Amino acid sequence: MAFSERVARLKSSLIREILAAAQRPEVMSFAGGLPAEPMLPKVDWSDMPASMGQYGMSEGEPALREAIAVEANKLGVKCDASQVLIVCGSQQTLDLASKLFIDPGTEILVEAPTYLAALQSFQLFGADCITVPQEADGPELEALRQRLQQHKPAFAYLIPTFQNPSAVRYSEAKRDAVAALLDEFNVTLIEDEPYRELVFDAGSATPIVSRLQRTSWIYTGTVSKTLLPGLRVGFLIASPDLFPHLLRLKQAADLHTNRIGQWQALQWLGTDKYRAHLAELRDFYRVRRDAMQVALEEHFGELATWEIPQGGLFFWLTLKDKLDTRTLLQPAMAQNVAFMPGEPFFVEPDANPGHLRLNFSHVPPEKLGEGLRRLAAVVREAQGSREAQGSK
Amino acid sequence: MAFSERVARLKSSLIREILAAAQRPEVMSFAGGLPAEPMLPKVDWSDMPASMGQYGMSEGEPALREAIAVEANKLGVKCDASQVLIVCGSQQTLDLASKLFIDPGTEILVEAPTYLAALQSFQLFGADCITVPQEADGPELEALRQRLQQHKPAFAYLIPTFQNPSAVRYSEAKRDAVAALLDEFNVTLIEDEPYRELVFDAGSATPIVSRLQRTSWIYTGTVSKTLLPGLRVGFLIASPDLFPHLLRLKQAADLHTNRIGQWQALQWLGTDKYRAHLAELRDFYRVRRDAMQVALEEHFGELATWEIPQGGLFFWLTLKDKLDTRTLLQPAMAQNVAFMPGEPFFVEPDANPGHLRLNFSHVPPEKLGEGLRRLAAVVREAQGSREAQGSK
Structure with a gap:
């Protein structure tokens, strides 16, 4: 089979695989960038002209x-x-x-x-x-x-x-x-x-x-x-x-x-309907952003630094003690927590370890604490085992 | 501006330009491959779940x-x-x-x-x-x-x-x-x-x-x-x-x-609804195909040969006296008739003159005769002027 040269550059998408794994209902997913389901507006199709077909x-x-x-x-x-x-x-x-x-x-x-x-x-x-x-x-x-x-x-x-x-x-x-x-x-x-x-x-x-x-x-x-x-x-x-x-x-x-x-x-x-919807959306996400900030301070305050996002859907954490966050994926998923490692967002992933992208729109506020507690434990465990290896 | 190499191979689409010109309501268009408007089924959206958003x-x-x-x-x-x-x-x-x-x-x-x-x-x-x-x-x-x-x-x-x-x-x-x-x-x-x-x-x-x-x-x-x-x-x-x-x-x-x-x-x-719709569609297009065949025999019988299509949306005519049918476009449009020249369907257009693709689904049967009469006159005119030039 002779494929084009470009197919050799066609990478498996890490995010796709994570999102697929995060589909299970028991998984608390900080991985994707999906709009929150309750915020999908109800739309009406009854006036659409047939010519749109x-x-x-x-x-x-x-x-x-x-x-x-x-x-x-x-x-x-x-x-x-x-x-x-x-x-x-x-x-x-x-x-x-x-x-x-x-x-x-x-x-x-x-x-x-x-x-x-x-x-x-x-x-x-x-x-x-x-x-x-x-x-x-x-x-x-x-x-x-x-x-x-x-x-x-x-x-x-x-x-x-x-x-x-x-x-x-x-x-x-x-x-x-x-x-x-x-x-x-x-x-x-x-x-x-x-x-x-x-x-x-x-x-x-x-x-x-x-x-x-x-x-x-x-x-x-x-x-x-x-x-x-x-x-x-x-x-x-x-x-x-x-x-x-x-x-x-x-x-x-x-x-x-x-x-x-x-x-x-x-x-x-x-x-006006759209402007009202956008205002509602901003209020909804702001509440989730703020809840995430509180939970992050509790669980990641010692582990990482970050800026509070003024918009968008993500927190971007930088670990104080850097490690390849891709290695955290499997243990996190074993704890039913999904997140996005930071490395794939860089042209040179291996040269840029130690970031996590955490979505705050998807996990309901009442589950945030538990999800981040588990994720922080995974980070500590990995850092600890690395230190243990390093001291051997 | 440095574009990619491939942009130099990006051709203007003849069919796009013809279809744009054929938008005027007075144009009888044999050019496109559009489904007939009356055959677009009425669809219902009222049961669509919100999750589809x-x-x-x-x-x-x-x-x-x-x-x-x-x-x-x-x-x-x-x-x-x-x-x-x-x-x-x-x-x-x-x-x-x-x-x-x-x-x-x-x-x-x-x-x-x-x-x-x-x-x-x-x-x-x-x-x-x-x-x-x-x-x-x-x-x-x-x-x-x-x-x-x-x-x-x-x-x-x-x-x-x-x-x-x-x-x-x-x-x-x-x-x-x-x-x-x-x-x-x-x-x-x-x-x-x-x-x-x-x-x-x-x-x-x-x-x-x-x-x-x-x-x-x-x-x-x-x-x-x-x-x-x-x-x-x-x-x-x-x-x-x-x-x-x-x-x-x-x-x-x-x-x-x-x-x-x-x-x-x-x-x-x-x-079953779809099967019934398909049956209706076939009957509708068969009638139009047959009307087109009758009108083509009348107006193009001496000018071209073709097979009767057993399906699809097009007749493919081969002119007995071949000429570059792209040269017919402008005079045909001046008569408010649109069609597709055959040359662009070949890898080597210039080596393959003398075909016309005529859609039969769009023009209503009662207008077919007039449209094909005008198109045949354009073909004859072009062939005549070519012969006149040749005999100079």
């Missing part, structure tokens, strides 16, 4: 593209509907961008850590990923400038607002600085913002693409975190030089996005 | 995979649900197969003519397409053997049942012979069957994959031609050696197919 345009439904452009302009992203492409969730934007930019060996720039399914897509197409370390308020600017001087990445892929996994929200100053650097070196920006609307604490930050003067850009969003992921409806907005290529790649990939989901998304975007 | 499995909904496996086994395709992957329509299967098999320069084998959106996908990834001429009952077997002796294609992509565009249904004998040849040379088969259920005339033909003894295979189908294309729900069934790779590629492409459409498809597949 027919083939549609590759660009997406005109009214939905228009609504997305309106919302984007409110955020400061100057665009019109002709720059909006409806996709089957943000993951498809990554696939289309990979196709547009990446040949084997193409250099691209990503944060360290970054979203592991983005890495999976870029590396499948053969990208050589250059990394910039993430700080609490965004990337290390000196490192970013140095990378841009030494390399000519096809694009920079950034998640500036409640990054998955680190929960970092770039400061205003770093947003400006990053935009200026990308403009200076004329590097295309792909700005991925699935979590923008899941904000719990004051403080706003307009997208970096809205600060660019010169370079090309793709801005990508989704309704998966705020409405229904099962619709598989996301969008990208692209600078006019990129749009026609992305459209043709979308057409070659799957003709067009399902119209049923597009119609449902249109019933919400920009409406 | 949540993220789902990359493989697809278990119950739908099971239902598809049951139907496939009835056709003779021995498989179980674990081999079924739900995709966003058949086009996505082509994208996944391209990713699995094609590097720049990889040889693959296709029919001449073949489905132009498949060519678009394969060529985007850099395939070198080897062709086998199509006869009225399937491929030229001697040519097929010769190609397999001289080349080592990564796969053969075939549409054996009411091929788009040629409407050919492979005979039983050719199905056996093709299966034996692919087994002999150990070449993977991708068998694409969107039109199998749209059959108007007696005669059955089980899938070629069901006749294979040894080689790997992908069988691909969709509900787009028989239920609702706007759902974007299709499927592939793969031999067990291929399935895990296709699953990971699906996950990297878009995580999973929309669950809303999957749920709706499940309400129909294998039910």
Whole structure:
């Protein structure tokens, strides 16, 4: 069997395997990034026109593209509907961008850590990923400038607002600085913002693409975190030089996005009903975030450090006594606790041990304590046995 | 701007441009492959569980995979649900197969003519397409053997049942012979069957994959031609050696197919309601096919030859006096008539002039005569002006 060269780069997805294992009802899962079931809004289909059953345009439904452009302009992203492409969730934007930019060996720039399914897509197409370390308020600017001087990445892929996994929200100053650097070196920006609307604490930050003067850009969003992921409806907005290529790649990939989901998304975007739902969602997740913080302080205060996430769905813990957290998976699952090891979020996993990504939206608050108690015991056990080995 | 090498191979899609132009209500369009609007079934969403809004499995909904496996086994395709992957329509299967098999320069084998959106996908990834001429009952077997002796294609992509565009249904004998040849040379088969259920005339033909003894295979189908294309729900069934790779590629492409459409498809597949709908669909299209045949005899009898399609959605005309039918597009559109030129369905368009693909499902029977009269006049005009030029 002769497969393509890229299949050799097709990794088994650790997160897939963990999520599959975490399906058992007795498992307390801090692993996934699923919206909480009680927060899935009740949707009505009775008014959907029959015409939504027919083939549609590759660009997406005109009214939905228009609504997305309106919302984007409110955020400061100057665009019109002709720059909006409806996709089957943000993951498809990554696939289309990979196709547009990446040949084997193409250099691209990503944060360290970054979203592991983005890495999976870029590396499948053969990208050589250059990394910039993430700080609490965004990337290390000196490192970013140095990378841009030494390399000519096809694009920079950034998640500036409640990054998955680190929960970092770039400061205003770093947003400006990053935009200026990308403009200076004329590097295309792909700005991925699935979590923008899941904000719990004051403080706003307009997208970096809205600060660019010169370079090309793709801005990508989704309704998966705020409405229904099962619709598989996301969008990208692209600078006019990129749009026609992305459209043709979308057409070659799957003709067009399902119209049923597009119609449902249109019933919400920009409406009072949606704003009310988002407010409810933020309140719900804020309560869970706060409960998680309390439980973490109790069980992980001695073991790890972390920033309180101001949005998104995750805590990002750094162990004080670092070890490869992938080795914790099996003992944790034996205790019916699932979590995401931090290593796969790095281009060089083995060089970046000691982080855990913990979701706070899924486990009910009354079970948090028990789940984190068990997980902390697994960490202590592993550290203890390592020390015991070390002292032999 | 540094794009990937593959973007240079990203062609503008002729069919997209024609379909866009054919949107005007005054245009009589023989161009597309759209289901007839009156035949889109009324669907009910009121019983859909809220859980369909949540993220789902990359493989697809278990119950739908099971239902598809049951139907496939009835056709003779021995498989179980674990081999079924739900995709966003058949086009996505082509994208996944391209990713699995094609590097720049990889040889693959296709029919001449073949489905132009498949060519678009394969060529985007850099395939070198080897062709086998199509006869009225399937491929030229001697040519097929010769190609397999001289080349080592990564796969053969075939549409054996009411091929788009040629409407050919492979005979039983050719199905056996093709299966034996692919087994002999150990070449993977991708068998694409969107039109199998749209059959108007007696005669059955089980899938070629069901006749294979040894080689790997992908069988691909969709509900787009028989239920609702706007759902974007299709499927592939793969031999067990291929399935895990296709699953990971699906996950990297878009995580999973929309669950809303999957749920709706499940309400129909294998039910009496669906069987009744299919029967109605066949009757409706048979009437349109027959009306088209009468109108074609009147207007194209002297100009072209064709076989009467026993299924599918298209007539495939061969002009007696061949010319590049792409040159007919503009004059036809000036007469408010749209059609698909035949050249883009060939790997070497310029070497294959003189075919027209005419859809018979879209134009109402009472308008057929006028549409074909105008199109025939455009053909005659072009042939006449060519002769006038030739005699200068």
